[in-house]
Structures are given as structure tokens and as C-alpha cells.
Amino acid sequence: MELPPEYWRERAERVRKTADFVDEKTRETLLRMAGDYEARARRAKDHLEPVT
DSSP: OOOOHHHHHHHHHHHHHHHTTSOHHHHHHHHHHHHHHHHHHHHHHHHHSOOO
8 A cells, every 4th residue: 555645744744853852863863764754755746646
């Protein structure tokens, strides 16, 4: 089952908010994860759009 782009964007936003409350090394990791979630959102969006 494919998850919608909104799922991944919301997940990225939650991770970014969490990154505000942790040490620098953990923050870097969380921000990298958020970027990965955004990339998944883009792929999910591309997957949903019809090919013309």
C-alpha cells in the first residue's frame, strides 16, 4: 500500500519539531531523516500523478 505524500510531509514536520529539542548530533540526524521523508513525499506525489 502506497502512503500519500501528506503522510510523509507530516512526518518530516514532526521530526523537524523534535530536532529543536535535542543535542546537535541528534539534530543533524533528525534533519537528515526529515529530508528523506520529504523525498519520499515527492516520490509518492510523482507516483500518484497521471502520466501525460
